[in-house]
Amino acid sequence: MPKSKSVLILLVLVALLAGLTQASAPATAQEEVTLVVWDNWTRDAEQAMIDQLNAEFEEAHPGVTIQREAYDTTDLTNILPLAMSEAGGPDVAMINQGYTGMGPMVEAGLLLPLDDYAGQFGWADRYAEGLHNRNSFSDDGAQMGEGGLYGVSNTAEVVGVFYHKPVFEELGLEVPETLADFEAMLATIAEAGMTPIVFGSLDAWPAIHEYSAIQHAYSSLAEIEDFLYRREGGTFDTEANLQAAQTLVSWVESGYFSPGYEGMDYDNATLGAFLNQEGVLWITGSWMAGTLATELGEDAVGFFLFPPADGEAAPLSIGGVGLAYGVRADTENPDLAAEYVDWVTGPRAAELLLAEGFLPAAAVDVETLPEGSLTRDVVEAWNTISSEDAVGHYLDWTMPDIAAFIQELMAGQSSPEEFVQAVEEAYQAEQ
Amino acid sequence: MLARLLRTPGGTSKPYVRLYQPYLFLLPGFAIYLVFVLIPIASTARYSFHEWTGFSDPEYIGFGNYRTLIQDQEFWNALGHNAFFIVFYTFLPILLGLFLTSLMTRSKLPGMVIFRTGLFIPQVMSPIVVGIIWRWLFGFDGPINEVLRAVGLESAVRPWLGDFTYARYAVGVVGTWVEYGLAMVLFIAGMQSIDEDLYDAATAFGANAWQQFRYVTLPGLRQQILVAFIVTFIAGLRVFDLVFVLTRGGGPGKETTVVSLLIYQEAFQYRRAGYGAAMAVVLTVIIVSVSALVLYFQSREENEEQAS
Numbered sequence: 096m097p098k099s100k101s102v103l104i105l106l107v108l109v110a111l112l113a114g115l116t117q118a119s120a121p122a123t124a125q126e127e128v129t130l131v132v133w134d135n136w137t138r139d140a141e142q143a144m145i146d147q148l149n150a151e152f153e154e155a156h157p158g159v160t161i162q163r164e165a166y167d168t169t170d171l172t173n174i175l176p177l178a179m180s181e182a183g184g185p186d187v188a189m190i191n192q193g194y195t196g197m198g199p200m201v202e203a204g205l206l207l208p209l210d211d212y213a214g215q216f217g218w219a220d221r222y223a224e225g226l227h228n229r230n231s232f233s234d235d236g237a238q239m240g241e242g243g244l245y246g247v248s249n250t251a252e253v254v255g256v257f258y259h260k261p262v263f264e265e266l267g268l269e270v271p272e273t274l275a276d277f278e279a280m281l282a283t284i285a286e287a288g289m290t291p292i293v294f295g296s297l298d299a300w301p302a303i304h305e306y307s308a309i310q311h312a313y314s315s316l317a318e319i320e321d322f323l324y325r326r327e328g329g330t331f332d333t334e335a336n337l338q339a340a341q342t343l344v345s346w347v348e349s350g351y352f353s354p355g356y357e358g359m360d361y362d363n364a365t366l367g368a369f370l371n372q373e374g375v376l377w378i379t380g381s382w383m384a385g386t387l388a389t390e391l392g393e394d395a396v397g398f399f400l401f402p403p404a405d406g407e408a409a410p411l412s413i414g415g416v417g418l419a420y421g422v423r424a425d426t427e428n429p430d431l432a433a434e435y436v437d438w439v440t441g442p443r444a445a446e447l448l449l450a451e452g453f454l455p456a457a458a459v460d461v462e463t464l465p466e467g468s469l470t471r472d473v474v475e476a477w478n479t480i481s482s483e484d485a486v487g488h489y490l491d492w493t494m495p496d497i498a499a500f501i502q503e504l505m506a507g508q509s510s511p512e513e514f515v516q517a518v519e520e521a522y523q524a525e526q
Numbered sequence: 527m528l529a530r531l532l533r534t535p536g537g538t539s540k541p542y543v544r545l546y547q548p549y550l551f552l553l554p555g556f557a558i559y560l561v562f563v564l565i566p567i568a569s570t571a572r573y574s575f576h577e578w579t580g581f582s583d584p585e586y587i588g589f590g591n592y593r594t595l596i597q598d599q600e601f602w603n604a605l606g607h608n609a610f611f612i613v614f615y616t617f618l619p620i621l622l623g624l625f626l627t628s629l630m631t632r633s634k635l636p637g638m639v640i641f642r643t644g645l646f647i648p649q650v651m652s653p654i655v656v657g658i659i660w661r662w663l664f665g666f667d668g669p670i671n672e673v674l675r676a677v678g679l680e681s682a683v684r685p686w687l688g689d690f691t692y693a694r695y696a697v698g699v700v701g702t703w704v705e706y707g708l709a710m711v712l713f714i715a716g717m718q719s720i721d722e723d724l725y726d727a728a729t730a731f732g733a734n735a736w737q738q739f740r741y742v743t744l745p746g747l748r749q750q751i752l753v754a755f756i757v758t759f760i761a762g763l764r765v766f767d768l769v770f771v772l773t774r775g776g777g778p779g780k781e782t783t784v785v786s787l788l789i790y791q792e793a794f795q796y797r798r799a800g801y802g803a804a805m806a807v808v809l810t811v812i813i814v815s816v817s818a819l820v821l822y823f824q825s826r827e828e829n830e831e832q833a834s
Binding site for chain 2: 179180199202297357359
């Protein structure tokens with residue numbers, strides 16, 4: 096008896112171990128092909144749009160099923176590289192650009208170079224050259240802005256200023272041409288007893304936009320790109336960066352931001368504060384245009400580029416292309432995947448994106464849009480900076496924790512001089 | 527010893543089972559422990575000696591990560607924040623747990639079960655849910671500030687979780703709220719094993735409530751306090767989820783950044799998984815040594831008691 100019992104136990108054990116080690120075998124496709132797509136379309140309006148696009152793609156490709164999973168940007172950035180090296184992970188995914196996003200994935204060989212498909216589908220024509228570079232990396236993932244193409248973006252982004260048109264009329268305000276005009280406007284709004292700028296820094300990253308919008312107004316594109324691409328001589332220790340820090344602090348001291356902004360998150364508190372007109376301006380990205388147009392109406396909200404310090408040059412603005420659709424290197428259906436990428440970044444997608452208030456990366460003719468609409472404001476702003484090569488950058492591409500430094504600056508934990516020094520030290524330490 | 531235990535009741539010297547057989551019974555559990563605990567720990571230790579993005583080919587760099595770690599001010603700051611949170615995760619919950627236990631076991635109010643259950647609920651809630659609830663409570667227009675405004679304490683209103691001075695206290699309070707339930711339940715269970723006669727005797731000798739607590743309850747609960755200490759201490763050292771939800775990554779600035787959060791950021795956001803692994807190893811060593819130290823002193827004390 097004991098012997099047969101131990102044999103039994105061994106059998107159970109073996110079965111158990113077998114169960115543990117057995118990987119979920121990929122379902123063998125007969126005629127059916129499933130394309131797993133991970134994207135970033137999490138808000139309601141976005142979901143409807145992308146579902147529509149996917150349905151049309153499935154219709155045009157019998158037997159193809161798009162299995163779509165939506166993740167917020169943080170999740171997408173963190174989980175994606177692991178998922179892309181696992182069975183059952185995405186064939187196509189939206190990838191965050193930069194040295195902590197696309198770079199290491201290229202280095203690890205997780206992404207398929209898309210240069211051949213770019214020729215086949217004519218993607219190069221969709222972008223200005225400078226924007227194309229943002230989805231390119233050297234083979235070793237070490238240098239951004241050159242080398243192979245690893246993604247295609249269907250949206251563009253520009254950080255600018257949303258404003259309540261009725262309040263502008265009430266106070267007799269006009270869209271400012273220079274930073275000085277802008278500051279005068281802030282003072283006027285504050286004197287009228289209103290909060291000039293809606294803002295919340297609890298989620299940290301929105302603080303980057305407040306600081307960097309001002310930074311871009313004082314800086315040249317070369318200064319910003321040398322820093323961002325970590326080129327020779329790239330530094331944070333510039334006069335422009337110090338000036339921007341001083342300006343930001345003076346705005347905090349003047350009470351130009353939402354009271355209690357340190358405790359306000361972005362998706363609820365800050366958005367809510369703007370919708371309820373608890374403040375007149377909101378310095379944030381064009382990605383909010385759809386939501387704002389839906390909630391407040393196309394005519395009620397306007398958008399302008401953050402004005403440059405001297406009022407002469409093109410208004411250099413934080414911006415770029417949205418997360419890029421990339422293809423998994425070892426996908427079983429590379430051609431289909433590339434076709435999907437072409438579809439979600441193509442003209443039909445641009446049409447739907449625009450209808451939802453997104454800014455398509457490809458240039459759109461403004462004349463087709465109703466005058467005085469928020470959509471037209473945003474498209475016009477994008478056309479201006481992309482045609483004048485005035486598309487700036489997000490600082491966190493190269494320094495993911497820069498928001499913490501800006502929070503310290505705004506809270507008076509560090510002076511503008513200390514802030515610039517601290518960022519510079521952290522930046523040099525990362526080299 | 528084992529063989530003696532396993533002898534047949536009849537008293538023959540022949541063991542009823544062979545010696546290896548008990549170990550066979552341990553195997554399934556051990557297999558799971560091996561696959562999900564020991565192997566991950568071992569590979570974390572291995573990766574800590576490598577430069578690794580998390581999905582690239584690891585490159586061996588010896589003690590390079592540890593050398594960086596020693597000079598990493600951010601790591602030491604984060605460890606300091608952990609130490610701060612230990613006060614809220616360990617000491618306050620134990621004090622609060624003792625207080626609630628004496629309230630609930632020494633009085634015979636009806637409906638005690640409901641109180642006990644209600645007070646324990648925070649402990650069994652998902653930390654994410656707890657985080658979201660408290661994020662709302664601490665909101666600038668949230669209930670806590672509303673109450674303060676309502677009673678005229680406008681000057682005390684703060685963006686709690688975004689305030690450089692108060693954010694860490696706010697996060698700490700939530701930790702206390704979560705952990706005291708565990709301490710309380712442990713202590714209530716421990717009270718059952720304290721002989722009622724001791725209290726009767728104490729009363730007879732004229733001991734007041736405080737003296738009863740000090741000289742009867744407290745010594746009687748020593749084992750439970752020790753368990754509560756170790757469990758909550760470990761919880762305080764490895765706190766991650768609450769901070770992650772409450773201050774979205776250790777803000778404002780880096781005021782509430784704790785070691786686990788750094789590990790997460792290094793490994794998954796900055797793509798320095800090898801460095802993150804080194805931090806994880808150091809944290810594990812700290813946790814294991816403190817636990818071992820506490821257990822060692824406890825067993826030495828017990829031995830002394832038995833000897834005397």
